[in-house]
Amino acid sequence: MQALVDMLPAWLPTFAWPWLWLALPLPLLMWLWPLREEAGPALRVPYDPARLHLQEAGRRGKGLLCALLLWLGWFCLVAAAARPQQLGAPIEPPRQARQMMLAVDLSGSMGEPDMQLGARVVERLTAAKAVLADFLDRREGDRIGLVVFGQQAYALTPLTADRATVREQLRDSVVGLAGNETAIGDAIALSVKRLREQPEGQRVLILLTDGMNTAGVLEPLKAAELAKAEGVRVYTVAFGGSGGMSLFGVQLPGGEDTVDEQTLGKIASETGGRFFRARDTDELAGIYAELDRLEPIKSAGPAVRPRIERYVWPLGMAMLFGFIGLAWRGGRR
Template identity: 65%
Template sequence: MLQFLQDGYAGFAWPWFWLAFPLPWVVRWLLPARRTQDDALRVPYGRSVQAIAQRGGRGLPGRAAALAWLVWFLLCAAAARPQQFGDAVTPPVSGRDLMLAVDLSGSMTEPDMELGGAVVDRLTAAKAVLADFLDRREGDRVGLLVFGQRAYAMTPLTRDLQTVRDQLRDAVAGLAGRETAIGDAIALAVRRLRTQQDGQRVLVLLTDGVNSAGVLTPQKAAELAKEEGVRIHTIAFGSDGAMSVFGIPLPLPASSPEDIDEATLREVASRTGGRFYRARDTGELVGIYAELDRLEPVEQPGKAVRPRIERYAWPLAGALAVALLAFVLQGRRR
């Protein structure tokens, strides 16, 4: 018990159960004593029975009564749920609500990226880098949306990053159409983030094209994002025609200014307080997401708390032990 108090007694979760403690005394006081009738049957132990009857059933022998009250006291203590403070812990608090917007337009099938020494298309390279990025966002709430001719939310903001990875892995180019609706993708992300904590709303948008579909222009969508406090980091992803595999240069069609609208992406990022990045290969894309990790920290320490540990098992075990002791003493007395 002393150790229990030293370790941090937290109180009782259900203290009103202590109101039941005087209940046996109240019942004994209110109910009338039983009256015995004349003996109808003579037995050898009749005198003992008569002696008990003469006491009116008003109680037990002193030691037995004390043990009975102790058992009842311990049962009431267990029912009141005594609790103890555990060691202080500092839970992580999510630092960001992060939306990832990935371009699934037809141009993402362009095989101008290198991954593990092999030539792959842009979407495959982006998936690999994003999966690694998600591994470092443990503790944040992350959502995924994809866009092509239209924008679709694949997952809501969630801490279940495995679901986000699975949805990203299953995404295929052309799933949302062959064109590119950058403005609609931004607007959808803003709508998903607007109800979240102010100052922690971030959108990372990756595209390799020019806004060619949708209702909103990227500039108009950026204004909406600015009003809602959503910070947008934009990534223009596509080769510039220079690439090598195992040190062997390969001629590839370069992404022309008409292929990637860098000026618009730069303007969107600037208006919302974000940054614009240009990734010409997988290595640069990895570096960009590493920098985003520094710009958007994963978590910040929360307020230290001491969890409550249930200790009702202790008085319950004590009640059982006392009951067994009373049973043994009664047997020895007989």
């Protein structure tokens, strides 16, 4: 039935309560009601037959016009009561979104200038911001929140469809804002807390860090158990270069990679996510493109046509006809 209604032209009205059209003959039924009281005896007076005939014909013509106006008013009133509606232009419903938290490491090591962004050598956090901004642009329809962590974890934005606000908060984040150490477990736990009330199957956490857990109350693997229990998929991204020192933007040999890849891999596998390793900006951009594929935004459902109420027009016509008919009748008297 709905499919047939949707096939109707946009200009053709439909009625929400068509059964109210059954009230249309109600005044006629009342006029034909057999128990009406008979008119009382009339006063007999002398009269001129020709003059009375002309007066009667005039009254009959005016009475027919008055009855026509009142019937038109009643017709329009019933039409308004039946709720005429018009189908609007098709509207595509919003896409089914993911509920996604981004957890970004702001510890001291994220200030290491060992990343290439275009022709410039930049800090790790600057490179991560550029890639994450592009990732946010592609997540139209998702609700995204931002958690930053260092020695402690903080929620900068709640889950929101306003990606511009998330991008702005990310842009204003600086190294050391949450302390110089790394509390990976606390960041996971805080993100899970923000996601636990969201629909099942849509809870996603993407965690980016360049180090290992050195602070916080909760161990990362314990936090992973909590995420698994709450149905949160955790994608971990280990980000950073070789771990050597840099001098005037030139990477020097030596040093070692301090990223705890083993723990990050266990967190991802335990929660049904995946672990990624990025040693430069291009690899990081490829990882977030892969995350788009792993967590797609579902396509929109079939388009719907809104129903626009049009009862105002017949209601206004009913009032107009009724007013004219009653005024005409009163003038005759």
